[in-house]
Amino acid sequence: MIASSTLVACSSADDQVVNLDFFQFKPEAVKEFASLIDDFEAKNPDIHVVQNVVPDPDTAIRTLLVKNKVPDVLTLNVSGNFAELARACVFANLSDEAPASSVNPAVQKIVQTLGSCDQGSGPEVNALPFASNASGILYNPQIFAENGVEVPTTWDELLAAAQTFKDNGVNPFYCTMKDAWTAAPAFVNLGGTLMPDGFFDKLRGEGSDLDTVSFSKDFSDAAQKEVKLYSFCQDDFASRDYASGNKAFGAGDSAMYLQGSYAIPAIRATNPDAQIASFPYPVTNDPDSRVVVSGVDVGLSIGRDTPHRKEAQRFVDYLMSPEVVQSYSEAQSTFSPLKNAVPNADPALAGLEPYFTDGRIIGFIDHQIPASIPLVNMLQSLVLTGDSEAFLSDLDSEWSKVAARTATARKGKS
Structure with missing residues (x-):
């Protein structure tokens, strides 16, 4: 397991600081997330985020589930593997949180179509799209x-x-x-x-x-x-x-x-x-x-039983802010999943961007x-x-x- 070098454990003397376990599956985005975490911690000194990156995230997350150690906050590729975990109600319901209303409905539909927890009151929103690919x-x-x-x-x-x-x-x-x-x-x-x-x-x-x-x-x-x-x-x-x-x-x-x-x-x-x-x-x-x-390359989830739900939500709210989503999108050549997002100016994406912006997208059938x-x-x-x-x-x-x-x-x- 790799932890970002700037994210060492908190001092035991500072018992007012909450540690968040951040499961981050993209090794190519470690530096980008480390920079975002530094900015978040500067604005939220009562929260310390430890970025954990593993070589085989699908296996790692299932191992953590067996050990009843679901991370506080997770990035996951929103694929069939995610859907199985969502249907098993591993992740918190984010449908009533503020960032949910900012997501492009066509993108959220891709997430919901794969599957989600439903405990009798209807399908939940178990992941918020953070970055989309095409x-x-x-x-x-x-x-x-x-x-x-x-x-x-x-x-x-x-x-x-x-x-x-x-x-x-x-x-x-x-x-x-x-x-x-x-x-x-x-x-x-x-x-x-x-x-x-x-x-x-x-x-x-x-x-x-x-x-x-x-x-x-x-x-x-x-x-x-x-x-x-x-x-x-x-x-x-x-x-x-x-x-x-x-x-x-x-x-x-x-x-x-x-x-x-x-x-x-x-x-x-x-x-x-x-x-x-x-x-x-x-x-x-x-x-x-x-x-x-189009697929949701990075989805944000919160562990359903995290003891730090409020702090985890603050971190997710920060990540889902338009300026952070846009910054990540430009750095990683992805598409912003937010409504009224500024189109990615990368010329390599120019031929696909209009379809994404207009919602002329379908999910990955695999x-x-x-x-x-x-x-x-x-x-x-x-x-x-x-x-x-x-x-x-x-x-x-x-x-x-x-x-x-x-x-x-x-x-x-x-």
Whole structure:
């Protein structure tokens, strides 16, 4: 466990100071949060915040739960793992706190759709969005200009652009299949746009018998389009990892990169002068159907049973203030989740920002798939083999197994 060097334990003589355990999951943001904590402590001398960063946050938080040591304040990626903990009522209800009213409703909806505690009085707000990301396509504007290619707004235009680059000896996409998860961003954009409304609600309602909806029935187009995109990768894409991809794209080794805003700081770390711009996935031939897949990269929660609720809330209130959210957004190339937020001026985000500001966003569909299903490994196999039918059939099978186990567990508790 890593503790920020400025956050040493309080003097025992100062027994008026409350110590807050701050579980912070992003190692790349340690310095940013340390600076924010220094500012908060200067304004709140009766509170001392200890920033704790761990290498495997998902495992670490579950270990703490087993030991009944839920941190006072937490940052978490608002994903399926968060949702499981929220539904288990691990986190406090923040719906009546002042910052909740400042959040963009479209962003809070993404959090609530994943799941929350409901003890009979309705769904709670168990996390406040602090920073949002956006999954689009990153591109090199200089390479586009040199090859006379305009930003595509339809699926056919995207394929035509990729073919032009390939014909001109330029890698259309730099792909990194040594890290299986890197196939997921394309899938969540393709599947999220093309799937029927209410797909996952209907799928969960079917249990283990997938009669009305299924991945095989409803995700065939998305799977085939994923395979098509990956047919434009560089030759060695199966042996390249994410770090190699960031370095290569930053060096101008491809026209496009199938990663979102979260990759921008990592790319700039390899080349501060990297040419980076962005556009939303054109999944269909209707330009008006374009949306941006967005997730809450950092959500703020408070432990439900913290003995320091008032102090924890003061810290969360500080973090959710517009100036702090904006400062973090600019430092980490994220989007502010607040209403009427000043758009992030980072030119790399300019192609995605209008969609986020206007609420034309959808959540990450992989957050709807149980962690026990090896989705990223299955996607890796999909793009390496091109066998979309096997991928979809296997995904249906894995979903049915989880649904059957879940139903059995529920019967056992009744």
